[in-house]
Structures are given as structure tokens and as C-alpha cells.
Amino acid sequence: MMCSAGERPDPYDAEDGGVPPAAFASLLEDSVEELYENAPCGYLSTLMDGTVAKINATLLTWLGLRREDVVGRMRFSDLLSVGGKLYHETHFAPLLRMQGEISGIALEMRQAGGGRISVLVSSVVKRGTTGEPLLIRTTVFDASDRRAYEEELLRGRRVADEARRQAEADRARLQQALAVLQQSLLPDTLPPIPGVEAATHYHTASSDQVGGDFYDVFPVDGKRFGFFLGDVCGKGPEAAAVTSLTRYTLRAAAVHDPDPVAALTTLNKVLHQRYTGSGDPRFCTAVFGTLEPDAATGRVGVHLGSGGHPPALVVRADGTVDPLHTPGGLLVGVLPTARFVTTTAVLAPGDTLVLHTDGLTEARTGSDRTSLFGEDALRDFLAAHAGRSPGDLIGALITLLDGFGDGLDDDTALLALGVPADRTTPDAR
Amino acid sequence: MSPLKIVTRDATTGPVLEVVGDLDFAHAPALRERISTLVVPPGRRLVLDLGGLEFCDSSGITALIAAHSHAQAARAEVVLASVPANTLRILQMVGLDQVFTVQPDSDAATRT
Numbered sequence: 001m002m003c004s005a006g007e008r009p010d011p012y013d014a015e016d017g018g019v020p021p022a023a024f025a026s027l028l029e030d031s032v033e034e035l036y037e038n039a040p041c042g043y044l045s046t047l048m049d050g051t052v053a054k055i056n057a058t059l060l061t062w063l064g065l066r067r068e069d070v071v072g073r074m075r076f077s078d079l080l081s082v083g084g085k086l087y088h089e090t091h092f093a094p095l096l097r098m099q100g101e102i103s104g105i106a107l108e109m110r111q112a113g114g115g116r117i118s119v120l121v122s123s124v125v126k127r128g129t130t131g132e133p134l135l136i137r138t139t140v141f142d143a144s145d146r147r148a149y150e151e152e153l154l155r156g157r158r159v160a161d162e163a164r165r166q167a168e169a170d171r172a173r174l175q176q177a178l179a180v181l182q183q184s185l186l187p188d189t190l191p192p193i194p195g196v197e198a199a200t201h202y203h204t205a206s207s208d209q210v211g212g213d214f215y216d217v218f219p220v221d222g223k224r225f226g227f228f229l230g231d232v233c234g235k236g237p238e239a240a241a242v243t244s245l246t247r248y249t250l251r252a253a254a255v256h257d258p259d260p261v262a263a264l265t266t267l268n269k270v271l272h273q274r275y276t277g278s279g280d281p282r283f284c285t286a287v288f289g290t291l292e293p294d295a296a297t298g299r300v301g302v303h304l305g306s307g308g309h310p311p312a313l314v315v316r317a318d319g320t321v322d323p324l325h326t327p328g329g330l331l332v333g334v335l336p337t338a339r340f341v342t343t344t345a346v347l348a349p350g351d352t353l354v355l356h357t358d359g360l361t362e363a364r365t366g367s368d369r370t371s372l373f374g375e376d377a378l379r380d381f382l383a384a385h386a387g388r389s390p391g392d393l394i395g396a397l398i399t400l401l402d403g404f405g406d407g408l409d410d411d412t413a414l415l416a417l418g419v420p421a422d423r424t425t426p427d428a429r
Numbered sequence: 430m431s432p433l434k435i436v437t438r439d440a441t442t443g444p445v446l447e448v449v450g451d452l453d454f455a456h457a458p459a460l461r462e463r464i465s466t467l468v469v470p471p472g473r474r475l476v477l478d479l480g481g482l483e484f485c486d487s488s489g490i491t492a493l494i495a496a497h498s499h500a501q502a503a504r505a506e507v508v509l510a511s512v513p514a515n516t517l518r519i520l521q522m523v524g525l526d527q528v529f530t531v532q533p534d535s536d537a538a539t540r541t
Contacts, residue, residue, distance in 0.1 A: 233487045281494060285523060308523030330524030334494050339524070 211411030230286030260305030271333030317350025352418030452489025
């Protein structure tokens with residue numbers, strides 16, 4: 001405690017006799033009355049009804065009041081703010097009556113100028129020789145610094161809370177914008193293709209990043225349908241811009257010439273022109289193909305070309321899996337002129353063509369997440385699911401992807417195009 | 430992931446870069462940077478010795494393509510030496526085995 005009634009100020013440490021005798025003498029002459037009046041804390045004594053009987057100069061200065069206006073005229077509670085008064089009536093005074101003393105209570109006092117001063121108040125009831133209460137002695141400490149500190153802590157916390165809320169809202173908005181952008185890179189619905197069931201899946205590895213995988217299925221002319229699936233190198237907004245350019249270039253190219261080599265050559269030219277010399281080469285891998293259903297036989301002809309993409313897989317009804325190799329098909333956009341290679345296949349009832357991006361085959365597996373799932377495991381998996389409809393096949397692949405957990409750290413696009421095994425009840429998925 | 434180490438030396442055919450470690454998203458830019466400042470005189474050969482390559486993803490492939498573009502702009506050629514089998518498989522899949530000259534080791538790659 002900084003001071004208490006009747007305590008003398010500490011004399012200087014007189015070790016080595018360092019204090020001049022005159023200064024020490026003046027300390028001794030410092031009267032108790034002087035200390036009472038000008039102590040670094042406020043003192044007041046009140047009658048039991050609260051009427052101020054005595055108040056020191058320090059407290060009068062803090063409150064901006066004159067002694068004659070206070071002593072005998074005001075009660076202690078008159079010196080308090082409205083909130084302070086209420087707390088005094090409901091807590092402070094009853095506790096003091098009950099316990100005979102109370103200490104360190106935070107109250108607010110009124111200043112003459114209309115201001116407020118935060119204080120810590122301690123009171124003791126002085127009793128007569130027979131124990132009857134005579135008066136209340138009160139010390140008042142200026143707690144404005146402490147109060148300011150507490151308010152600063154509270155304000156800091158409010159600011160931090162607000163910043164956190166704002167950051168969460170911003171993040172949610174960003175994720176929503178990215179989700180919309182991602183959706184714009186993929187078709188909303190797939191067109192119905194006679195005698196063909198199509199199913200797709202897009203796995204987003206991170207809700208904070210737009211992925212670079214893409215696919216589409218669309219009608220080309222009266223009898224053919226186009227499809228493509230690919231993977232733009234990189235992630236983020238730049239990759240999304242390439243994805244968008246790639247998707248619409250392939251769609252537009254197919255309008256003019258749906259031949260896979262023509263479409264991929266157009267895309268190669270566009271990407272190479274756009275990004276060469278930018279210091280930021282951008283390219284993609286893609287499979288582009290056409291489907292030609294034959295209503296008479298129920299079979300579907302596939303003609304596809306690939307630029308640097310993992311081979312599409314034909315899952316035969318009997319459980320064999322045929323990779324459609326296109327050796328030498330170059331990564332799209334790397335060189336001004338690129339060679340693309342095509343191949344053909346025929347899907348019979350029960351056969352499904354599966355296209356994927358390497359997020360699936362490069363998923364890390366094993367307890368230490370160091371081995372890759374790989375092409376061979378994918379073929380085995382598909383062979384074990386042969387004869388299923390494209391929808392079921394994609395469903396099984398989604399379960400497989402989910403099973404990778406955090407081993408799957410890349411976006412993955414899946415597209416399955418199949419001829420239903422039983423043509424009389426084609427799955428209308 | 431092991432960090433990337435690039436050792437440059439000069440052969441009679443031109444600069445030889447030994448690439449040791451991982452060419453992944455984090456480290457491939459270092460190779461791109463090194464190559465962008467590399468002076469390859471016209472008609473000479475830039476050899477990338479990949480014998481110490483432990484991992485190479487699409488960022489690594491991008492760096493190799495950047496090397497190809499850089500050399501081509503300088504009217505020089507690029508040769509890849511000691512390409513690990515799995516990286517060679519990736520190069521074949523994306524058709525780059527036809528774009529790069531691939532040699533079994535840097536001795537063969539620096540033979541005039």
C-alpha cells in the first residue's frame with residue numbers, strides 16, 4: 001500500500017551518514033497533519049450516515065472541490081458517479097456494515113468539471129471503547145492509470161476479435177469466389193449422348209486455390225460428341241486463367257474441326273503464342289477426343305489424341321483394361337509446333353472409357369505417405385470394377401480418392417464415358 | 430525433400446550443370462534462375478546432368494523446358510545426361526524425349 005494513516009514517510013537510508021543532518025531534521029519536522037493533507041492518496045472520514053467529516057487536500061484537488069462545500073454538506077456517495085453510487089449502495093455500504101472493513105473496491109468518482117476519476121477505495125469502521133461504530137475512515141487511490149491499462153487491454157482484444165471476424169469473413173468470401181470461378185471452368189451439366197452414359201468428378205485439393213484440371217463434354221455435329229480432359233501446369237489464379245483459355249480454345253477449335261490433332265494443334269499455338277516470352281511459360285496436358293455412337297450396333301467409336309497426358313483407359317466388360325497409348329504426344333504449349341498422336345477404340349456394351357488427371361495416380365499412399373498410388377494400381381482397381389456403369393465406376397473412384405486422405409494433395413478430374421451393358425434399360429444418370 | 434544443389438562446370442562443348450536433389454515446386458525455380466543467367470555461346474551445348482536427381486515433378490519439367498527455350502534463343506542445343514528412369518518415363522509420357530537429346534552420361538553428352 002502506498003500510504004496508510006499515521007505512517008511516517010520513510011526516512012532516507014542513512015547508511016554511511018550520506019544524508020545531510022539538515023535534510024533529515026526537516027523530514028522529522030514533517031508533521032503528520034502535512035502528510036495527511038498532501039499524501040499521494042485521498043483520505044476522508046465520514047459519519048456513519050456517510051456525511052463527510054474530514055477530507056484531505058489531495059482528494060479535494062482530484063475532485064476539484066472546496067473543503068467548505070464538502071465537509072458537513074455532502075455524503076461520501078454524493079462524491080461518486082451514478083454507477084459508483086449504485087454500487088456503493090448495493091454492495092459497498094452493506095459489506096462495510098457487515099464486515100467493518102472493505103478494501104480495494106473499484107469505484108468511479110465525480111469531478112467538479114464533469115469528469116470521472118477511477119479509484120480504488122478501502123474503508124474501515126472506527127469503533128468506540130464499547131464497540132459502537134463511530135465513523136468510517138476511507139482511503140482513495142487514483143486508479144486511472146490502471147483503468148486505462150485495463151481498457152486498453154479490452155480495446156486491444158475487441159480490435160483483435162474484430163480483425164479475426166473480418167479475416168474469417170474475407171476468407172469465406174474468397175473461398176466462395178474461388179468456388180464460383182472453379183465451377184465456371186467446368187460444365188454445369190453434361191449433354192445427353194444417345195447410347196452413352198457419362199459421369200464426372202472433380203476433387204478440389206484446396207478450397208484456397210483454384211485448381212488447374214479441366215474437362216468438358218459437348219455435341220459436335222449431328223452424330224459426334226466431343227470430350228476433353230486435362231491438367232494445366234501449376235495452381236492459383238494464373239493457372240486458372242490458363243485453364244479458362246484452354247477450355248474455351250478447345251471448345252472453339254472443335255467447332256471448326258473436331259479432329260483431335262487439329263484441336264490440340266490450335267490449343268498448342270494459342271498457349272505458345274500467349275505465354276512464350278512472358279518469362280512464365282505455361283502449358284498443359286490434355287486428351288481430346290470424339291465419340292460416335294452407332295445406333296445400329298450399340299457400339300461407340302472413340303477417336304482421341306493426347307498431348308503429354310496419361311493414357312485414357314478402356315475398361316472392358318470382361319475385366320481387361322486397355323490403355324489408349326499415344327506415344328510422342330507432346331505437352332501442349334511448349335514448342336511453336338508440336339506433334340500429336342491419335343488412336344481409336346470401340347466401346348461395346350459394358351465398356352467404359354476412363355480419363356483421369358495425375359492427382360489420382362500421384363496420390364501418396366502407405367503409412368509414411370512416400371509411395372505413389374500409380375498407374376498399375378489404377379488399372380487393377382478399374383479391372384476389379386469392370387462391368388459397372390460409368391456412374392458406379394466414378395462412385396468407386398470417389399471412395400478411393402476419399403480413402404487417400406491427406407495423401408491426395410493435388411486436384412483430380414475424372415471423366416467416365418461408357419456404353420450401358422443392358423441397352424434396354426440405360427442408366428439415365 | 431532434399432534441397433537442390435547445382436554445380437556448374439565448363440566442358441569443351443559448353444556449360445555442364447549437375448543437378449542434385451529435388452526439382453519440385455520449392456526448388457525448381459532455383460534451376461530456372463541459374464539457367465536464365467547462364468551464357469551459352471551460339472552453336473555450343475548446354476548439358477544438364479540429372480544423375481543426382483532424386484525427384485522431379487511438373488515444376489521440374491517446366492525448368493527443363495525453360496532450359497530448352499533459353500538454349501534455343503541462344504541458338505545452342507540442350508542435352509540431358511544420366512536421366513533417372515522415372516524422370517525419363519515422365520519425359521516420354523509428355524513427349525519431351527523427342528524434344529531433348531538424351532545421353533546416357535555426361536561423358537557422352539560432352540563428346541564432340
